[in-house]
Amino acid sequence: MTTLLNIDANAKTVKGQKLGFMTAILYLLPWKHGGVNLCPMAEIAGCAASCLNTAGRGGIAKRGAIIATDGGSIPDNTIQRARQARTKLFNENRNLFLSKLLTELDAFIAQAKRKGLVPVVRLNGTSDIQWERVRINKTTPNIFALYPDLQFYDYTKIAKRFNRKLPDNYHLTLSYSEASKRYAASCLKARADHNVSMVVVVRNLEAKARYSMEAEITGANVVDGDAHDLRFLDPANSVVVLKAKGSASKDTSGFVID
Numbered sequence: 716m717t718t719l720l721n722i723d724a725n726a727k728t729v730k731g732q733k734l735g736f737m738t739a740i741l742y743l744l745p746w747k748h749g750g751v752n753l754c755p756m757a758e759i760a761g762c763a764a765s766c767l768n769t770a771g772r773g774g775i776a777k778r779g780a781i782i783a784t785d786g787g788s789i790p791d792n793t794i795q796r797a798r799q800a801r802t803k804l805f806n807e808n809r810n811l812f813l814s815k816l817l818t819e820l821d822a823f824i825a826q827a828k829r830k831g832l833v834p835v836v837r838l839n840g841t842s843d844i845q846w847e848r849v850r851i852n853k854t855t856p857n858i859f860a861l862y863p864d865l866q867f868y869d870y871t872k873i874a875k876r877f878n879r880k881l882p883d884n885y886h887l888t889l890s891y892s893e894a895s896k897r898y899a900a901s902c903l904k905a906r907a908d909h910n911v912s913m914v915v916v917v918r919n920l921e922a923k924a925r926y927s928m929e930a931e932i933t934g935a936n937v938v939d940g941d942a943h944d945l946r947f948l949d950p951a952n953s954v955v956v957l958k959a960k961g962s963a964s965k966d967t968s969g970f971v972i973d
């Protein structure tokens with residue numbers, strides 16, 4: 716069985732090491748690709764086709780081979796097959812999945828400490844699960860309660876998650892999209908109601924400069940989302956501007972802003 720957590724395996728989390736943090740990320744199959752929809756807002760937010768799931772090596776397959784899924788198809792490569800195996804375990808044997816996750820988290824925390832780094836964790840690398848509602852057992856309401864000193868963070872497209880109090884050690888950044896007016900309005904409302912930070916994915920460097928300047932004019936605290944991935948360091952109510960990667964650079968749904 717493949718490991719669940721990837722540790723400092725992408726360029727952005729490696730940047731976090733320079734700031735003293737070590738990042739573990741859980742990558743599952745997004746949207747309906749694993750048979751159960753792990754991204755309930757992906758359709759309305761228009762992000763399923765532009766998901767980072769197929770960025771980098773995850774998007775490359777020999778002779779363009781694909782695996783047919785309930786969400787359409789994914790490239791047939793070892794990265795997607797590992798995500799498929801993890802997702803199957805999450806959906807079909809939750810107890811085994813959680814016990815494996817806890818074992819790997821314990822080892823990751825020890826590894827980070829040996830290196831003198833602060834361990835931080837993203838459980839939704841390529842999914843949008845409401846982890847605060849995933850019970851560990853009858854007495855433990857979620858994984859955050861088991862690790863009160865461990866910082867978790869994620870991006871989300873589920874604005875209603877901000878309506879409930881989140882665990883103190885779980886930082887969420889809302890992900891904006893203009894794929895539908897209803898979704899865009901729900902993001903702006905959550906931002907106004909709960910002072911949350913919001914990430915905006917823009918087409919290219921020109922759009923990034925323009926959008927950043929426009930946001931600054933409105934008085935927003937603008938953060939360069941490409942500098943590192945440690946969103947829990949951002950001031951509350953920030954606008955995080957991120958350049959599109961992989962298939963997202965060709966997005967026409969409204970998820971990527973021009």
Ligand code: SF4
Pocket residue numbers: 745746753754756757762763765766767768840841842843872
């Ligand atoms: S919600 Fe996030 S993980 Fe899910 S399809 Fe959209 S971008 Fe990908």
